[in-house]
Amino acid sequence: MELKELYKEVILDHYQNPRNYGEIPYAYSSEGINPLCKSEGENPICGDAIYIQFLVKDNRLEDIRFTGTGCTISQASASIMTELVKGKSLEDVKTLIIRFKRIMEGEEDFTEDLGDLLAFEGVRKLPARIKCALLAWEVLLEGIKKYLERQVERVNV
Amino acid sequence: MYDVYKIRDDFPILKEKVNGKNLVYLDNAATTQKPLSVIDAIADYYKHYNANVHRGVHSLGVIATQEYERTRKKVANFIKAEDSSCIVFTKGTTESINLVAYGWGRKFLKEGDEIILTVMEHHSNIVPWQILAREKGLKLKFIPLKDDGTLDIESFYSLITGKTKLVGVTYVSNVLGTVNPIDNIVDAAHSVGARVLIDGAQGIPTIPTNVKSLNVDFLAFSAHKMLGPTGVGVLYGKREILEDMEPLLGGGEMIKKVSITDSVWADVPYRFEGGTPNIAGVIGFGKAIDYLNNLGMEEIFKYEKLLTTYALEKLSGIDGLTIYGPRDISLRSGIISFNYRDIHPHDVATILDQSGIAIRAGHHCAQPLHSVLGIPASCRVSLYIYNTKEEIDYLVESLERIEEVFRSGA
Numbered sequence A: 001m002e003l004k005e006l007y008k009e010v011i012l013d014h015y016q017n018p019r020n021y022g023e024i025p026y027a028y029s030s031e032g033i034n035p036l037c038k039s040e041g042e043n044p045i046c047g048d049a050i051y052i053q054f055l056v057k058d059n060r061l062e063d064i065r066f067t068g069t070g071c072t073i074s075q076a077s078a079s080i081m082t083e084l085v086k087g088k089s090l091e092d093v094k095t096l097i098i099r100f101k102r103i104m105e106g107e108e109d110f111t112e113d114l115g116d117l118l119a120f121e122g123v124r125k126l127p128a129r130i131k132c133a134l135l136a137w138e139v140l141l142e143g144i145k146k147y148l149e150r151q152v153e154r155v156n157v
Numbered sequence B: 001m002y003d004v005y006k007i008r009d010d011f012p013i014l015k016e017k018v019n020g021k022n023l024v025y026l027d028n029a030a031t032t033q034k035p036l037s038v039i040d041a042i043a044d045y046y047k048h049y050n051a052n053v054h055r056g057v058h059s060l061g062v063i064a065t066q067e068y069e070r071t072r073k074k075v076a077n078f079i080k081a082e083d084s085s086c087i088v089f090t091k092g093t094t095e096s097i098n099l100v101a102y103g104w105g106r107k108f109l110k111e112g113d114e115i116i117l118t119v120m121e122h123h124s125n126i127v128p129w130q131i132l133a134r135e136k137g138l139k140l141k142f143i144p145l146k147d148d149g150t151l152d153i154e155s156f157y158s159l160i161t162g163k164t165k166l167v168g169v170t171y172v173s174n175v176l177g178t179v180n181p182i183d184n185i186v187d188a189a190h191s192v193g194a195r196v197l198i199d200g201a202q203g204i205p206t207i208p209t210n211v212k213s214l215n216v217d218f219l220a221f222s223a224h225k226m227l228g229p230t231g232v233g234v235l236y237g238k239r240e241i242l243e244d245m246e247p248l249l250g251g252g253e254m255i256k257k258v259s260i261t262d263s264v265w266a267d268v269p270y271r272f273e274g275g276t277p278n279i280a281g282v283i284g285f286g287k288a289i290d291y292l293n294n295l296g297m298e299e300i301f302k303y304e305k306l307l308t309t310y311a312l313e314k315l316s317g318i319d320g321l322t323i324y325g326p327r328d329i330s331l332r333s334g335i336i337s338f339n340y341r342d343i344h345p346h347d348v349a350t351i352l353d354q355s356g357i358a359i360r361a362g363h364h365c366a367q368p369l370h371s372v373l374g375i376p377a378s379c380r381v382s383l384y385i386y387n388t389k390e391e392i393d394y395l396v397e398s399l400e401r402i403e404e405v406f407r408s409g410a
């Protein structure tokens, strides 16, 4: 495989100029009504780490930011993800995450509508790096699941 | 005369192409490649005398047992142990260290006792002690590093007390390449009556070693890091210490007598080898030791120094490359970890892989050490008997080209 295919310009651009990088300012989240959700994860084998913060309003991801350390693939993937999911309904976000996971794990194919995610076609050919690409997505999925569990608990109280 | 090209001919895998390029295998600290004699010995066992050991009276069982036990003698000779009954076969360094923790530590250590380790230990010489410390209320202390990546022996002397019961130290750091001063450590530990466990995973493959003159109490190492198969390791222990230890696995092979209410353990070392062992692996390991002995450990040691000196010199010449660990060649082995500019080790490893070069990227199972160094991960090149100067030149060229990928947006 050509290295160009792996380190696509889109990926390098997101790595060098990550979008939605940083933390959501505390004042933005009116604690209790619209709590700030946090989720983090690490790839224990290589030490890549991703921290995500997001705000949900009317069942939509109103805002999302990330920080982290790690390789080009893991950090670019996080940046691209935040752009794609911001403003989407939680259901749509979950669907996209699950679809991207299935694609990277070779159970589904890339389709043209995936936009910047098409840049990961090269990564999919390198089994050793698929985990890097999926880290941020797993972290967000975990965060959304925890958020939804809390909602259920709240309703049940 | 050390003829590296002739040696390479004995390793079939070195003729493989990876991503269309000749394989340049520089990940020997993870596991080494195997010579044909080892591969053949494993196949021969399965083809010609596959049988269980220490059980049957039939001929195949007798031959298999003889070959298996022959390796035990070879291992004993290789590290100059007093007797082959001091050699326990395990599945690797990790199991060997766990055997010391549970077979010895659980029996003899009590609340308030102290264990001294170093910050450069592999996780396998940290985690078992953390588990035991939690169970028993033991205290773990860690010897820090000096700026040059060697152990701060002065602090060790101040950490050690009458409560110290065990000092566990790696022979060679699997990240920094640092070779630790085992004799000083043994002397200080023994002076307070503490036992010494050496994690020899990275030392035994390249340093000619005499356990009797080092006077260590335990030594753990893995066959697969010294030309042998995976799934075989060794715990050397002084005979009188092994005699007092409890087994880790209860079952077949490890008992003298079993009644419904009680069992009597078998003699050492069989007491510690419950269940059918990795017979083929142990037999293959015997051939690996033969191979190393034929080359001569002194010769291997010299060649590794030569090659490491060359690699350090070449790598130091690369702009923006930071090497960790001692620069003094007498203090280190052929394991060289580094970071290159601000390019993540993962990316470095992937790009080199496209040139057929296998290196390791990550924290190499030494997270505490990486915290001390203040880095999340590093790249690691590790050399062994079949690596050449040409391979190092090719590594350096390939490293210098990496930046292009990032600069040009590929």
Ligand SMILES: Cc1ncc(COP(=O)(O)O)c(C=O)c1O
Pocket: B029, B030, B091, B092, B093, B094, B095, B122, B124, B125, B170, B172, B173, B174, B199, B201, B202, B222, B233, B365
């Ligand atoms: C210093 C050190 N100790 C222990 C180990 C663990 O060896 P094994 O995985 O063969 O049990 C390794 C290998 O990675 C090592 O480098």
